[in-house]
Amino acid sequence: MIQLRYGDRQVLRIRPPAEATVADVGVPRGQPLDDPAAAVAAALADPLDFPPLSRATTPGDRVVLAVDRGVPQLDFVIAGAVHTLLASRVLPEDITLLLAPEENGLRRREPTAALSAEVSAAIRIVEHDPRNREDLTYLAASKDNRPIYIHRQLFDADLVLPISCLRPQRVLGRLGVHGGLFPTFSDEKTRERFQTPGAARLPVQRHRRRDEVDEAAWLLGIQIVLQVVPGARDAVLHVLAGKPEAVAKRGRKLCDAAWLCRLPRRAGLVLASIAGGRQEQTWENFARALSAALTAVDDDGVILLCTDLRCPPGPALQLLASLNDSPELLREIRRARTPDAISASLLVEARERTQVYLLSGLDGETVEGLGVGYIANEDEVDHLCQQFDSCLLLADAHRAGVRVEEDL
Incomplete structure (x- = not known):
């Protein structure tokens, strides 16, 4: 069994296939200050x-x-x-x-x-x-x-x-x-x-x-x-x-030293989390976590973002639902100047080369309206993991930097 922390002291427990290669980047490195x-x-x-x-x-x-x-x-x-x-x-x-x-x-x-x-x-x-x-x-x-x-x-x-x-x-x-x-x-x-x-x-x-x-x-x-x-x-x-x-x-x-992740290769499935209370569960941190996961995932792979995000999508993210795959989509989002514009831009890119799933406090209709797969519970995560022979765990992905050695 593997574990991934997310949200406010929530823990995801899953059992990947016995033959799967599972990597936990182990960030952050170092001991927290007592005082x-x-x-x-x-x-x-x-x-x-x-x-x-x-x-x-x-x-x-x-x-x-x-x-x-x-x-x-x-x-x-x-x-x-x-x-x-x-x-x-x-x-x-x-x-x-x-x-x-x-x-x-x-x-x-x-x-x-x-x-x-x-x-x-x-x-x-x-x-x-x-x-x-x-x-x-x-x-x-x-x-x-x-x-x-x-x-x-x-x-x-x-x-x-x-x-x-x-x-x-x-x-x-x-x-x-x-x-x-x-x-x-x-x-x-x-x-x-x-x-x-x-x-x-x-x-x-x-x-x-x-x-x-x-x-x-x-x-x-x-x-x-x-x-x-x-x-x-x-x-x-x-x-x-x-x-x-x-x-x-x-x-x-x-x-x-604490947060930069050096990976030998990409993974077919990346489980990336945003841990912390409500102040950390924002679309700004969603964008940071998604960006880190995109660096770490194979083309045609899958990203699962594990969060307790409850903030409704802003104007730029709502364009993903209203325009869907329209040719106007990227142009409209590039012109956006709202706090969620970067998240929307990254999702457009992600949908072109990966599948993105989201575990959050949002309802299924809202999540799927963004062109993102809705994950409701731990059992669905476990089912998703059974389909991959390589899996990367990236806790606190909104704070992590990712470098893939095969790209250097």
Whole structure:
């Protein structure tokens, strides 16, 4: 019997044929931290190529912690950063948590839950709304003469500490250490530009977007970042703080060691999962998991995505049902700028070379309307596995990077 974790502590148990070759890539590698808050405090006390945070702040400084989506153990990560600031004589009322908007209105757990009630009450919490022009301010024009808008809290702060997750090479949409800052805290038009399928998948556009991200961070004067290497589900493997270039260099090695999967060959069946609570069960992570699975599966093979996804499909995914295999389909999706546009684009590609099945919290009619096979339970998964002589297990596929040696 083999097992695959998915959803919020759910486990899939299946019995492949005795003669089948089963590979479990075994990511992430490494042991989770027992005390993420202490690890954050230690990282900020001795940052990479940067003075201790206590020497970078003075009493009266306005500090903004700019927090991206998907940071594991967020309440403890925040607690470690806030306690370090308080020890540096920053007042709690001078600290603002600026939170990235959640996809489809999913709520994160309380970010100040690990702080005392007194400190928690004094800290200001703001959730970014890219459609609220009153909260945005003009920063500068980019080298491509595009206006750069950011949240006003970032512009007015004496110190901005971006907090986000590191991702390994070959993960869809990877924008580097500043990707959790920009376009995350920019205006709606900019965010939509980054949501087009081409921005995430075409090499030239990816390069341009990364340059734009780095330029925005430089114009904002970002000198220090806090980055987390996530583990399985809600675990933290590593915490890094320091100068962005130093964190990126060190973080790339740690993240690839934990999450980069090197496969000798593709498999006929890839079981890829998205583990974690409701905040992880998004169409954005669906796209990342599908992208990793597409790299690992044989042509004419099968991908089964094991999730607890419950968010209804957005406008771009709905085109898959309304247009089905129409010649207009790909053109319409390539023009889409919605958060699900990249997922829709990948599904179009996947349907051309593989079969995709989905285990989720969605109903069968919704799933099949996307041109995806509906899996209702573990027995159906087990039946599917009996048809293949090679099977790959890819847990937490939304965080994994995949490289196939036979392609090199």
